[in-house]
Amino acid sequence: MFRIREAVEKDANEACAVLIRSIKEVCAKDYPNEEFVAEWLENKTPENIKLWINNPETYEVVCVDEDDKVVGFSAVTLSGEILLNYLLPEALYKNSGKAMLAALEKRVIQNGVENIRVASSITAKMFYERNGFIKNGEPLVIHGITTDFPLIKRVNT
Ligand SMILES: CC(C)(COP(=O)(O)OP(=O)(O)OC[C@H]1O[C@@H](n2cnc3c(N)ncnc32)[C@H](O)[C@@H]1OP(=O)(O)O)[C@@H](O)C(=O)NCCC(=O)NCCS
Incomplete structure (x- = not known):
């Protein structure tokens, strides 16, 4: 089982390992x-x-397992941009x-924000689309790779 909780400073090392392994291996x-x-x-x-x-x-x-080991890390600005x-x-x-996405959406809704946005990786694009995000502009081309797909979802109706 896993649970989602707000990240604290002492999660930084494990959260960093999540980011590095995800980028390299996924x-x-x-x-x-x-x-x-x-x-x-x-x-x-x-x-x-x-x-x-901070x-x-x-x-x-963070998403943590039964032993409170960090297995996931997500961040959003209070104005609704997923980082x-x-x-x-x-x-x-x-x-x-x-x-994790639901937790980010809940927090920005509390802040009165109407839309949540992301510049999605190729890897996560289908995840966001499955979760209600739609196109919000043109992607970038970086080192010849088309990436950073702007996506948006209305959260405060
Ligand atoms: C973005 C990310 C955190 C989403 O997590 P996730 O585990 O893929 O997402 P979910 O919580 O939706 O997982 C369950 C879904 O996976 C689907 N699934 C199961 N096996 C799968 C497979 N082999 N391939 C793709 N999807 C699969 C399930 O059917 C379920 O889908 P549903 O929404 O239709 O019910 C994760 O994909 C990730 O770390 N990606 C790499 C990092 C990245 O690119 N981040 C984005 C930066 S913008």
Whole structure:
């Protein structure tokens, strides 16, 4: 079983490991370009994650297992922009992604925000579409790879 809770500073090391393993072991299959992956990993450090967790303008959650081990990490700005949303490879497809997204949506709804947005990876695009997101602009082309698909979902009706 897993549960979702707000992230705290002491989660930073395990959350960092989640981001790094997810990018290397899950996302890299969709991004066959070493430079792209290296740039993606560049700011994924425990120090940066502590800064994000302590930033009053953003909200972070972790998904933890029965032993409180961090298996997922997500972040959103209080204005509704999803910044991060990652699970360990072994935690995929068990509804934890959906549960983290629901926690982010709940927090931004409390803040009176009408839409939640994301610049989605190739890897996560179908996940967001399954969860009610629609196209909100054109993707970017970075190192020849079409990525960062702008998606949006109305959350406050
Ligand atoms: C985005 C992410 C956190 C979502 O988590 P997830 O585990 O995929 O999502 P869910 O909680 O929806 O998992 C359950 C779903 O997976 C589906 N599923 C099961 N096996 C699957 C498989 N092999 N492939 C794809 N989907 C599968 C289930 O049918 C269920 O779908 P439903 O919505 O129709 O019920 C996760 O995919 C991830 O870490 N991706 C890589 C990192 C990334 O790119 N992050 C986004 C940055 S913008």
